[in-house]
Amino acid sequence: MATPAGNILRWSFLGFGVLYGFRHQRSLYKEEKEHNAKVEYERKQKLIDLAKAEYQRSLLPPDQRDGGIISNPDDPKFDLEKYLNHVAAGDAKSKA
Structure with a gap:
């Protein structure tokens, strides 16, 4: 049988544990x-x-929304070098 002091100590620790x-x-x-x-x-x-x-x-104006790149080859303002650089830059970004 446990002593009264032992029981008090056990219940105190139990209460402390629950509160903690x-x-x-x-x-x-x-x-x-x-x-x-x-x-x-x-x-x-x-x-x-x-x-x-x-x-x-x-x-932005429509022609500048894609960084000024015109992808339609029939457009009089089409610049093949700009378009190829743009495509190459896009491929480099997707590989990185």
């Missing part, structure tokens, strides 16, 4: 919630930046 576990779980949930909020904010910021860039691109 509750506090620790709350801190973990809080950190997770803050992390999720940060990730969501960064995702929204990325979308806003992308929308701003697309809006700025839409304000």
Whole structure:
């Protein structure tokens, strides 16, 4: 049979463990919630930046939207050298 002091000590440790576990779980949930909020904010910021860039691109004249590259060979302003450099740069980006 356990002594009364031993029982008090056991129950005290049990109570302390439960309280510590509750506090620790709350801190973990809080950190997770803050992390999720940060990730969501960064995702929204990325979308806003992308929308701003697309809006700025839409304000450009149609012939400058692709960096001034005309891909239609029947167009009088068609420049084969610019077009080939543009295609080569695109291939280099896709391989990297």
